[in-house]
Amino acid sequence: MNRSTPRRIALGSAAVAVVLTGVAACGSSASSSGSSGSSGSSAQGTYTIWDPYPQFAAGSAWEKLLDSCGTSAGVKIKRTAFDTTDLTNKELLAAQQGNSPDVLIVDNPVVSTLADAGVLTSTEENKVDTSQVEPNLLAAGQSGGKTYGTPIGANTLALYYNKSVLKAAGVDPASVKDWASLTAALAKVKAAGKKGITFSAIGTEEGSFQFLPWYWGSGAQLTDLTSDQAVSAVTLWKDWLKDGYAPNSVLNNTQTTSWQEFATGQYAFSENGTWQLANAKKAGFDYGIMAVPAQNGGTAPAPTGGEFVTVPVQKDTGRYSASDKIVSCLTSSANLLATDTTLSYIAPTKAGQDTQSSTDPDLKVWVQAVQAAKGRTSDNLGTKYPKISEQLWGAVQAALTGSKSPKDALTAAQAAAK
Amino acid sequence: MNERSQLAEASSGPTRRGAAATAPSPGTPRTAGPPRKSRSQQWAAWGFLAPVVLYLAAFYAYPLYRNVDLSLRNYTVRSFVQGDAPFTGLQNYSTVVHDPTFWPALLHTVIFTAVSLLFQYSIGLALAVFFTRHFPLSGTLRALFLVPWLLPLIVSASTWSWMLNSDSGVVNAALHAVGIGQVDWLTSPTWTLVSVTVANIWIGVPFNLVVLYSGLQSIPDTLYEAAALDGANAWQRFRHITFPLLRPVSAITLLLGLVYTLKVFDIIWIMTKGGPSDSSTTFATWSYKLGFGNLLPQFGPGAAVGNLLVLIALAFGLVYIRAQKKQAGS
Numbered sequence: 063m064n065r066s067t068p069r070r071i072a073l074g075s076a077a078v079a080v081v082l083t084g085v086a087a088c089g090s091s092a093s094s095s096g097s098s099g100s101s102g103s104s105a106q107g108t109y110t111i112w113d114p115y116p117q118f119a120a121g122s123a124w125e126k127l128l129d130s131c132g133t134s135a136g137v138k139i140k141r142t143a144f145d146t147t148d149l150t151n152k153e154l155l156a157a158q159q160g161n162s163p164d165v166l167i168v169d170n171p172v173v174s175t176l177a178d179a180g181v182l183t184s185t186e187e188n189k190v191d192t193s194q195v196e197p198n199l200l201a202a203g204q205s206g207g208k209t210y211g212t213p214i215g216a217n218t219l220a221l222y223y224n225k226s227v228l229k230a231a232g233v234d235p236a237s238v239k240d241w242a243s244l245t246a247a248l249a250k251v252k253a254a255g256k257k258g259i260t261f262s263a264i265g266t267e268e269g270s271f272q273f274l275p276w277y278w279g280s281g282a283q284l285t286d287l288t289s290d291q292a293v294s295a296v297t298l299w300k301d302w303l304k305d306g307y308a309p310n311s312v313l314n315n316t317q318t319t320s321w322q323e324f325a326t327g328q329y330a331f332s333e334n335g336t337w338q339l340a341n342a343k344k345a346g347f348d349y350g351i352m353a354v355p356a357q358n359g360g361t362a363p364a365p366t367g368g369e370f371v372t373v374p375v376q377k378d379t380g381r382y383s384a385s386d387k388i389v390s391c392l393t394s395s396a397n398l399l400a401t402d403t404t405l406s407y408i409a410p411t412k413a414g415q416d417t418q419s420s421t422d423p424d425l426k427v428w429v430q431a432v433q434a435a436k437g438r439t440s441d442n443l444g445t446k447y448p449k450i451s452e453q454l455w456g457a458v459q460a461a462l463t464g465s466k467s468p469k470d471a472l473t474a475a476q477a478a479a480k
Numbered sequence: 481m482n483e484r485s486q487l488a489e490a491s492s493g494p495t496r497r498g499a500a501a502t503a504p505s506p507g508t509p510r511t512a513g514p515p516r517k518s519r520s521q522q523w524a525a526w527g528f529l530a531p532v533v534l535y536l537a538a539f540y541a542y543p544l545y546r547n548v549d550l551s552l553r554n555y556t557v558r559s560f561v562q563g564d565a566p567f568t569g570l571q572n573y574s575t576v577v578h579d580p581t582f583w584p585a586l587l588h589t590v591i592f593t594a595v596s597l598l599f600q601y602s603i604g605l606a607l608a609v610f611f612t613r614h615f616p617l618s619g620t621l622r623a624l625f626l627v628p629w630l631l632p633l634i635v636s637a638s639t640w641s642w643m644l645n646s647d648s649g650v651v652n653a654a655l656h657a658v659g660i661g662q663v664d665w666l667t668s669p670t671w672t673l674v675s676v677t678v679a680n681i682w683i684g685v686p687f688n689l690v691v692l693y694s695g696l697q698s699i700p701d702t703l704y705e706a707a708a709l710d711g712a713n714a715w716q717r718f719r720h721i722t723f724p725l726l727r728p729v730s731a732i733t734l735l736l737g738l739v740y741t742l743k744v745f746d747i748i749w750i751m752t753k754g755g756p757s758d759s760s761t762t763f764a765t766w767s768y769k770l771g772f773g774n775l776l777p778q779f780g781p782g783a784a785v786g787n788l789l790v791l792i793a794l795a796f797g798l799v800y801i802r803a804q805k806k807q808a809g810s
Contacts, residue, residue: 147772150775150777151772151777154557154560154561154777157561158560158561158563171775172775175557175775175776176557178556178557178558179556179557179558179560179561180558180561180562181561264753264755265753265754265755265756265757266753266773267774267775309646309647310646310647310662310664310667310668311645311646311647311648311666311667312667313666313667313755313756314641314666314667314752314753314755314756323647445557445776447775448774448775448776449776451774451775452774456757456758459755459756459757460756460757462756463667463668463669463756463757463759465669465757465759466757478580
């Protein structure tokens with residue numbers, strides 16, 4: 063049963079990918095192209111690319127970019143899009159069968175897991191140049207002193223706020239500088255008959271992702287879940303729920319449903335990501351964006367989201383040179399900007415970020431947030447992160463539902479994370 | 481019903497064998513001796529058997545073997561890719577049993593399954609008996625009752641989770657109208673298991689209705705007429721005719737229901753993700769969570785939990801077969 067589930071999911075998503083891309087082939091043909099490459103000369107043949115962007119159909123700018131990068135590297139590109147949650151297991155299975163794609167674009171916290179599995183080549187082997195990338199973004203792809211890919215862009219979390227709700231409650235957004243002033247603002251909003259803040263505290267990785275800005279903003283470290291700072295971060299959320307500043311539904315909210323709550327216009331704040339920017343413009347009310355405040359003021363480090371472009375291990379090491387050309391082309395300044403604009407991401411390079419904040423003032427806050435952001439697997443946590451994260455979201459849920467006190471929940475989590 | 485299917489099997493046996501014997505005969509000369517004929521017959525029999533055997537081996541035996549193998553080895557992502565995971569015996573099972581999630585998950589699985597079955601069966605039976613009286617529009621009404629069964633699970637589960645939303649759900653709005661305060665159906669640990677069970681009952685009723693309704697059709701009307709002549713009232717007719725005669729159908733309905741309910745995953749995952757704090761985690765969602773719900777998959781323990789589920793279903797299957805044999809013997 064356990065085996066059939068991923069297959070069915072994999073088959074299903076492969077079918078979806080086929081429909082979306084209009085390419086009439088799936089996983090099996092990736093293997094044939096892999097072997098055909100090893101028999102021919104290395105810079106020719108078909109190169110496979112897997113990405114988690116099923117929203118980009120055949121004929122989209124993204125697919126055209128992939129094709130043109132292939133052409134300039136002298137190869138043909140065969141692209142398959144997967145659902146992002148499916149991609150890790152799909153790649154692990156492919157690596158087990160020895161038919162990994164030539165280029166894999168994958169969510170950043172997964173990079174260290176795949177690297178640990180020996181699936182990815184380091185930049186020493188694949189010669190991908192990462193010198194332009196901001197170090198705080200690159201760190202998510204580093205483990206054991208090696209770099210396993212380069213970010214295609216970054217997104218992170220910040221607070222969207224509804225200007226009219228705040229105005230009606232008599233709150234000046236500029237006054238929100240730390241946790242105390244934010245909580246005070248929420249109290250005013252509640253007193254004015256509106257709802258305070260919405261976020262996602264669901265029992266998945268998404269829950270940890272949303273909690274981390276507060277966790278890190280308290281000064282806590284992921285290596286010690288029981289610190290006083292960690293307890294204060296959990297207590298902050300717990301008190302918001304207890305006092306009715308945040309709805310109980312946060313426990314079951316994904317970031318999408320949390321956004322839908324904010325889009326009703328009833329909420330003052332929503333913790334959400336760069337990718338909601340287009341939706342915010344459609345929301346029909348005046349919105350603002352501020353960075354998540356740290357406990358004692360300043361910008362809290364939010365976790366980085368976004369994908370890495372990686373080069374999986376191939377039997378024929380001669381294929382890496384063309385893969386390197388494709389990756390360099392995809393991550394060249396002009397192409398990065400174009401891709402990040404379509405994805406609503408922030409560029410991973412200083413130059414790209416400068417261009418973005420000068421062309422779109424809306425992005426300024428996001429550029430700042432991304433500059434302060436931190437990879438979840440950074441600090442050399444690597445594959446320890448998933449275990450810690452699972453315990454962390456569990457502890458947050460236990461505290462928010464009241465089944466354990468924040469201190470007890472975190473102590474239990476720390477014991478289980480070892 | 482079972483007797484009939486056995487009869488059908490028994491009667492199809494000889495004809496099938498006959499087909500196997502006649503198939504090669506045009507090619508073979510009539511002079512062939514009896515031993516050769518029986519060998520070719522044997523080959524032909526194997527030839528006819530081969531597709532089924534291959535199918536069973538490829539799609540049932542091998543995945544099951546792989547799952548057992550997966551649960552007996554210490555898989556990390558690295559050893560999963562390299563294929564050199566060390567054999568660790570029952571280590572994964574021990575990990576799973578000693579996990580703090582184990583007993584709550586087992587308890588939730590038992591409660592979820594037992595309560596679902598009880599309500600699905602009794603509501604299904606009540607509706608089936610109700611629909612045996614033909615009244616105007618009964619066909620239409622019966623068809624409407626099938627809707628939950630026809631809807632994709634993602635649709636029904638999402639609809640339930642909207643309806644049960646704490647702040648904006650229609651259920652709480654209705655409760656509010658009659659003066660009951662907000663109930664956190666999907667976010668309070670005391671209510672989540674209730675919510676997913678209610679949704680699952682709603683989804684399972686049509687199946688019970690259909691199977692039990694068809695079972696009722698096979699009870700001869702003459703029995704009811706005779707009972708009516710003897711002065712039996714409606715309850716006595718149900719208690720002494722319908723229920724006993726429906727027993728074989730009830731047994732298979734409950735067994736199928738049990739297997740379906742044990743492995744229910746979609747509804748719970750969509751509605752609560754097994755949370756908050758594992759309060760609606762069953763073995764099925766736990767197994768998924770271990771294997772795929774995390775950035776770092778734990779294939780071994782995930783497979784172990786999956787196998788425990790298979791064992792539970794198997795145990796009840798054996799109980800069913802035993803009960804059936806006893807019934808046939810008596």
